[in-house]
Amino acid sequence: MQATELYGRQIALTVSEATALPPEAQRLTALVVTAKQLTCQRCGSSLVRKQARLPRQQFYCYQxxxxxxxxxLTSLYHIPEPNEFLKKSQLTWNGKLTVQQAECAAMIQSKFATHQRHLLWAVTGAGKTEMLFPGLDWALTQGWRVAIASPRVDVCLELYPRLQAAFSNLKIALLHGHQTEPYHYRQLTICTTHQLLRFRAAFDVLIVDEVDAFPFAANPRLGFAVTQALKPVGALLYLTATPSHDLLQQVRRHELGLSYLPLRFHQHLLPTIKVTIQPRWWAKVQAGRLPLRLGHWLSTYAATGQRFLVFVPRVAQLTVVQAAIQRAYPRLHGLTVHSTDPERLAKVQAMRDEQVQYLVTTTILERGVTFPGIDVIVLGADDPIFSTAALVQIAGRVGRSRERPTGAVRFICASYARPIKRAIRQIKLVNRKGRRLRARMPVVSTTE
Amino acid sequence: MPVCLLCQRPSDVKLTLPWVLSWQPLLQPVVCAACWQTFTPIIASQACPDCGRAQPSRNPCHDCRRWGPLAFYNQALFTYNDAMQAYFEQYKFKGDYRLRRVFSQALLTRLASLKSAIVVAIPVTPETMTTRGFNQVTGWLAEGENSDWLRTKGQTKLIPQSKKTRQDRLLTAQPFELTATAPKLANQTVVIVDDVYTTGRTMRHAASLILENGAKSVVGLTLAR
Structure with missing residues (x-):
């Protein structure tokens, strides 16, 4: 094994595998076993002794x-990060930022320079990636090691070509669970948050995109991985459109800085949510009829050809809802998509190519997809599966194009559940900030 | 809430009135019904009598007719399908020792029905014991240790069975030996337990070793065929 493969990493090897290691490799305990506690040193999980047991008084981490x-039976092998990089500017991107984007980018760079932990609350469709470029370039010029991580592999796959285009002379490592290429030591790494578990004190700057997305929020090991992968003096930047309660709590405790980017790149406010209470919507759909309001909206769509998404809580409801729509409005042509659908990518592409007018889907399309100029309807928005973040993200699918910067977001639900109220409140808050920002900047920039 | 060991989804155990009144402990299934259905059990009346392969007739299958006569036959519990392959990947190769509980009960029940005094599991090499950390067969039956009187000759396995072709596997030499602690085998029926019966080479090596040491007959029991 080459020394560069261990720079800033922690690799688990058994005694027989760890024979041909470079001399400077450090050996760290993999599992700390005490009389009362059993802790994994890679993911930080506290383990249940009975479940982690192997024969001969050995233990393993099942997390x-x-x-x-x-x-x-294994140890972790690690070499401290030496930062063996060229210190020169690598940015080949020559696009332009809007006035607020540039302001935000300068702020990000200053946070990197002062090694801070920071949260950037930027609305859906604000153009976050471009705002990172100046800061990234500055950090790379310092010879720093930088990573951009996201809980979702599709976000990483989308980021990689964009960053590779912006830093076309720099080799970027892309790490995720399905990656077939071997690991290489690179100054800039794009990876899923799971892959961060393989790093230890590696990065001077770590950016976590879509930090509220599944499974990051529900998985304490990933939060641990972020702290572990970052150098003790490193700068941490969280990016999200929908910060979780926990993150905002950290802001309140002054453990995390916060700044807002409340306007989209086209400087329009977020579309607000309209809620319709319809307690028996599911019974109606099951009987093959549509709730009254839904019927009105759909008849307009059938007449105008407006494209839209329908979100439902469960996979099993997809076909029922679609059948009811099909029966009432045979002219509307649509498909259903869910996470384990083998034709998922093809169907989403069909929607992008405007071959179909609508999709009925579950929460998988809540983020990371852009269909220009659509409307959104959420059925059963009070279902526990729709968190506040999910609802805000769903609302954020609307009005993402310059041509149609507004649109309708409609919820049909049995009651005003707490996540719905919070989502409405969050959008109102961001819009209030956006309005203030727009008032402060009378000149609406029209550059891309 | 208990979760299914295979799909990690919460299993919904319904508390019924008969159960409440029975004063019995609540039996939590370790895997959910949906996961369990992906495994295909082999019915004895529709399987090869020699190797336990699922087939319509009760005549020995074409693979078994090629083997010489031996006082040995094999029983298998499940067909080796995609779900079983995924299970072995997770249990044996990824080393998730918790998954032993998925088939533990099924194997122990079948073993009890064989009513044999002597049971032995196919051992793993000492090297595997230090990397995997357990014997996958005794994981189902007992504590995950190797049996004390049947052991492998070598310290390491140069090429794993699963990486060999059928021809290579059939040419494998006797990998096992008996230790001095072996019980009296004369006129006994011995049950050998293994994880998968593929070509039968491993099983028949162990069986012939035990038969040479005086056993009357040997029955193989494998989880999959």
Whole structure:
């Protein structure tokens, strides 16, 4: 194994595998076993003794198995990050930022320079990636090691070509669970947050995109991974359109800085949510009829050809809803999509290509997709599966194009559930800030 | 809430009135019904009598007719399908020792029905014991240790069975030996337990070793065929 493969990494190896290591490699305990506690040193999980047990008084971590098993039979091998990089500017991107974007980019760069932990609350469709470029370039010029991580692999896959285009002379490492290429030591790494578990004190700057997305919020190991992968003096930047309660709590405790970018790139406000209470919507749809309001909206869509998405809470409801729509409005042509659908990508592409007028979908399309100029309807928005973040993201699918910067976001639900109220409040808050910002900047920039 | 060991979804156990009144402990299934259905059990009346392969007739299958006579036959519990392959990947190769509980009960029940005094599991090499950390067969039956009287000759396995072709596997030499602690085998029926019966080479090596040491007959029991 080459030394560069261990720079800033922590790799689990058994004694027989760890024979040909470079001399400077450090050996770290993999699992700390005490009389009362059992802690994985890679993912930080506290383990239940009975479940983690192997024969002969050995233990293994069942929480981070997918990255290769770590047990008392293995050790972690690590070489401290030496930052062996060229210190020169690599940015080849020559696009322009809007006035607020540039302001925001300068702020990001200053946070990097002062090694701060920071949260950037930028609305959906604000153009976050471009705003990172100046800061990234500055950090790379310092010879710093930088990573951009996201809980979702599709976000990483989308970021990689954009960054590669912006830094066309720089080699970028892309790491995720389905990656077939071997690991290479690179100054800039794009990876899923799971892959961060393989790093230790590696990055001077770590950016976590879509930090509220599944599974980051629900998985304390990933939060641990972020802290572990960052150097003790490193700068951390969280990016999100829908910060979780927990993150805002950290802001309140002054553990995290906060700044807003409340306007989209086209300087329009977010579309607001309109809620219709319809307690028996599901019974109606099951009987093959449509709730009254839904029927009105759909008849308009059938007449105008307006494209739209329908979100439902469960996979099993997809076909029922679609059948009811099909029966009432045979002229509307649409498909259903869910996460394990084998034709998922093709169907989403069909919607992008405007071959179909609508999709009925579950929460998988809540983020990361842009269909210009659509409307959105959420059925059963009070279902526990729709979190506040999910609802705000769904609302954020609307009005993403310059041609149609507004649109309708409609919820049909049995009651005003707490996440719905919070989502409405969050959008109102951001819009209030956006309006203030627009008032402060009378000249509406029209550059891309 | 208990989760299914295979798909990690919460299993919904319904508390019924008969159960409440029975004063019995609540039996939590370790896997959910949906996951369990992906495994295909082999019915004895529709399987090869020699190797336990699922087939319509009760005549020995074409693979078994090629083997010489031996006082040995094999029983298998499940067909080796995609779900079983995924299970072995997770249990044996990724090393998730918790998954032993998925088939533990099924194997122990079948083993009890064989009513044999002597049971032995196919051992793993000492090297595997230090990397995987457990014997996958005794994981189902007992504590995950190797059996004390049947052991592998070598310290390491140069090429794993799963990486060999059928021809290579059939040419494998006797990998096992008995230790001095072996019980008296004369006129006994011995049950050998293994994870998968593929070509039968491993099983028949172990069986012939035990038969040479005086056993009357040997029954193989594998989880998959």
């Amino acid at each position: 981070c198995l997918n990255l290769g098993r770590i047990s008392t």
